[in-house]
Amino acid sequence: MRTGPLVGRHDEIRCLDGLLHAAADGHGGVLVLRGDAGIGKTTLLDHIREASGFRMVEASGSEFETELPFAALHQLCVPVLEHLDDLGARHREALRVAFGMTDGEPDMFRVGLATLELLATAARAQPLLCVVDDAHWLDTASTKALSFLARRVAAEPVAIVFAARHGLDELPALTITGLADADARALLTPAIDDRVRERILAEAQGNPLALLELPNAGGFGLPEATSVTQRIEASFRARLDRLPAQARQLLTVASADPTGDPGLLWAAVARLGIRTNADAADLVTFSTRVRFCHPLARSAVYRAASADERRAAHRALAAVTDPVTDPDRRAWHRAEAATGLDDNIAAELDTAATRARARGGVAACAAFLERAAALSSDPGLRTERTLAAVQAQLDAGAAGVAAELLTTVDVADDARLARTEILRGRIAFVRNDGDGPALMLRAAHRLSAVDPAWSRDSFLDALEMSLVVGRANGVMDTVLAEARHAPPAPAPDVLDALILLNTEGHRTAGPMLRRVLTENASWTRRPALAMMIAGELWDIEAHREITEWLLSTGRDTGSPWVLRLALAQQAVAATHAGDLGTAMIAVAEEEAIADAFDDPPMVYARVHATALRGRRVETLRLISSTLRDADARGNGHLVANAHWAAAVLYNACADYPAALAAARQATAPGDLYLAGIALPELIEAAVRCGEPDAATEALENLTARADASGTPWALGVTAWSRALVTGAEDDYRHAVELAGLPAPYRARARLLYGEWLRRESRRKDAREQLRAAHESLADMGMEAFALRAANELRATGEVARKKTADTSEALTAQETLIARLVATGATSKEVAGRLFLSPRTVDAHLRNIFRKLGISSRRQLREPERIPIA
Numbered sequence: 001m002r003t004g005p006l007v008g009r010h011d012e013i014r015c016l017d018g019l020l021h022a023a024a025d026g027h028g029g030v031l032v033l034r035g036d037a038g039i040g041k042t043t044l045l046d047h048i049r050e051a052s053g054f055r056m057v058e059a060s061g062s063e064f065e066t067e068l069p070f071a072a073l074h075q076l077c078v079p080v081l082e083h084l085d086d087l088g089a090r091h092r093e094a095l096r097v098a099f100g101m102t103d104g105e106p107d108m109f110r111v112g113l114a115t116l117e118l119l120a121t122a123a124r125a126q127p128l129l130c131v132v133d134d135a136h137w138l139d140t141a142s143t144k145a146l147s148f149l150a151r152r153v154a155a156e157p158v159a160i161v162f163a164a165r166h167g168l169d170e171l172p173a174l175t176i177t178g179l180a181d182a183d184a185r186a187l188l189t190p191a192i193d194d195r196v197r198e199r200i201l202a203e204a205q206g207n208p209l210a211l212l213e214l215p216n217a218g219g220f221g222l223p224e225a226t227s228v229t230q231r232i233e234a235s236f237r238a239r240l241d242r243l244p245a246q247a248r249q250l251l252t253v254a255s256a257d258p259t260g261d262p263g264l265l266w267a268a269v270a271r272l273g274i275r276t277n278a279d280a281a282d283l284v285t286f287s288t289r290v291r292f293c294h295p296l297a298r299s300a301v302y303r304a305a306s307a308d309e310r311r312a313a314h315r316a317l318a319a320v321t322d323p324v325t326d327p328d329r330r331a332w333h334r335a336e337a338a339t340g341l342d343d344n345i346a347a348e349l350d351t352a353a354t355r356a357r358a359r360g361g362v363a364a365c366a367a368f369l370e371r372a373a374a375l376s377s378d379p380g381l382r383t384e385r386t387l388a389a390v391q392a393q394l395d396a397g398a399a400g401v402a403a404e405l406l407t408t409v410d411v412a413d414d415a416r417l418a419r420t421e422i423l424r425g426r427i428a429f430v431r432n433d434g435d436g437p438a439l440m441l442r443a444a445h446r447l448s449a450v451d452p453a454w455s456r457d458s459f460l461d462a463l464e465m466s467l468v469v470g471r472a473n474g475v476m477d478t479v480l481a482e483a484r485h486a487p488p489a490p491a492p493d494v495l496d497a498l499i500l501l502n503t504e505g506h507r508t509a510g511p512m513l514r515r516v517l518t519e520n521a522s523w524t525r526r527p528a529l530a531m532m533i534a535g536e537l538w539d540i541e542a543h544r545e546i547t548e549w550l551l552s553t554g555r556d557t558g559s560p561w562v563l564r565l566a567l568a569q570q571a572v573a574a575t576h577a578g579d580l581g582t583a584m585i586a587v588a589e590e591e592a593i594a595d596a597f598d599d600p601p602m603v604y605a606r607v608h609a610t611a612l613r614g615r616r617v618e619t620l621r622l623i624s625s626t627l628r629d630a631d632a633r634g635n636g637h638l639v640a641n642a643h644w645a646a647a648v649l650y651n652a653c654a655d656y657p658a659a660l661a662a663a664r665q666a667t668a669p670g671d672l673y674l675a676g677i678a679l680p681e682l683i684e685a686a687v688r689c690g691e692p693d694a695a696t697e698a699l700e701n702l703t704a705r706a707d708a709s710g711t712p713w714a715l716g717v718t719a720w721s722r723a724l725v726t727g728a729e730d731d732y733r734h735a736v737e738l739a740g741l742p743a744p745y746r747a748r749a750r751l752l753y754g755e756w757l758r759r760e761s762r763r764k765d766a767r768e769q770l771r772a773a774h775e776s777l778a779d780m781g782m783e784a785f786a787l788r789a790a791n792e793l794r795a796t797g798e799v800a801r802k803k804t805a806d807t808s809e810a811l812t813a814q815e816t817l818i819a820r821l822v823a824t825g826a827t828s829k830e831v832a833g834r835l836f837l838s839p840r841t842v843d844a845h846l847r848n849i850f851r852k853l854g855i856s857s858r859r860q861l862r863e864p865e866r867i868p869i870a
Contacts, residue, residue, distance in 0.1 A: 008183030038209030060139025069361025178206020511710025535673030614784025
């Protein structure tokens, strides 16, 4: 705790005070104090700890704490768990499981929202201040939950302040830098020789802790000889060296216990026979919690102890840690106390890893498994545990750590070699280095003799990776060529169907593709691939059926990935069915969930909806950002989505040269689904640009696909495309009259037919088609196509009716989603649970919605046409 005014931190204090004042008024916020060790972050936290009018809860990370899931989050919430019973049943259960208060697997989908509700409930009586020190050492599960919480407190009287050396990059931050020279001189004790003072100022570089500690370090090396952090630790070690042996031993035990529990500490100290009331040289405070004066002090104490002293401390802590209530931390202390191989401790760690994974702590699982492997005497068991640790690190998002750990594995049998190659392939895929599919293929070939079923799965894994990379670089063709040598399946499966498609084309492969698409097993095991095949077959009904299954599964299981995929695909299906309102709702919900988990959204869903919407500036901006993102992520399939969207937009705007260029880029790679739906755009643009050969070639390709599909969607777009090439009126008529053709495509068929009729000087007939096209396109919100139809109609001598301007154009996508959910009768709490917001945040959005729409009640939201497309 500081004893005087802070020196040189006026701007920082003003920023923190502003955060607290806003929270006191009900406008919560978050701030990350980011800077080097000793730069003053903890001192600034001490400043806000003195704020009046707030209830304060605290947590801190620990360098020597294992990755126990939700450890820091539990630490923060313990003081307010008195409100746990005030939470809804699902949220109460989510926190009880996450904190180990009951058995079960935590619903990661709900833990962050449950924490938000808990803290918001606690803040009803008094504004809440959450202080999280050393956030760079938080366990992974807590980091995710607290990051979610930090992005959701805007409508609550809650202020959250983190102190971290790095990380939490997505949150608002204030970088703490060194003090100015005048302030540094003011902080430095005056009782120092002038030459020494200048040396200290040079070494400290404005670091406040260095300015206070370096005079105690004893001797001064050249500034570049060692880091400031090392010099500060040296100062703490110098203070430690002056203490009696038993006092040093006491501090070693304190540094080895990350919980700061004084009861645990004194029990361990007693077990070691330490009896001392010696002064701790101001390095640590023993109170309701054992707290070092600075994290670097704790590091210095732990590192200064010998290996035997550290093992003795961990052995004593393991002995006094309850094996029933805290078995994982006990196992970790036992592991740190081990002097050699120990299969019993390794087994405990293996069990702890299983518990950690069940609680969502994949990083903890990896740490336990890695240590268990190191203690295992059996080489086979050591390899198994190491491979499991690699997978856990990969699941935790630590691809670099996983790759480094995998280099320690030395195996000779084919099955384990295949596992290592599969892991290398997955690591490569995550890191976008392009080797993922090739490594998966090697594993698939190696497995062909020992595990045929796994081998075929590995070929499909390679195929799915190549779908994301895109077909342009030839990876997909390589995978399919290699897959011809896969062990045979009991019956033709999706792999066989795609190989046949690649070798024989759509007419031959169509029946087999349709058969595998109707098997529910392919949906559950590889839903993304099933969606692609449905698109390849132009089968909007199959696509919708798979989407509904995914939605139901995602909501039932709480799987973020499944639900997000389902919502993105629901948006795509609704877009191509002409229901842009539903599409934008699904896009907004998927983006809300992505934001809740700090993941990038599945942007292709917005790309599809925005392209058909046809607002040129907005669409081109989205296409540009999508292409940049796709390039950074090595996602060729996303590139194809962007080029298809550009082709649709430019055709809608009658910019046919640009449409032709974009359509050629969209179709050239031959990607599943996208190459097919881009063909009609290429044909229309090529005809308008006077390139009949290009149009004819594309029509032949499209016709083969339509013949294999047989769906109204495929047949309809093929009919109008053929009409564009041949000028045959019967094909236009067939497209317009075809039952089951999705509404956007029927409207476009009418537009094309009307344009052809006008050029044939049949104005009356043209007006009928163009009027119907315009009304349908305008009603669906396909603005660019509607404008094109209006211009054509005007050329016939008739002015198109204007769509009544609505008052909700200013609604954001999220506001539109909330408005539509409330219009169905959903309460604020129900909407909050679905969108991972707090009820107060939903109410704040509703106030904005009411203002923008000029209404005053929820009931008015139910009026027809009150909420147009966002």
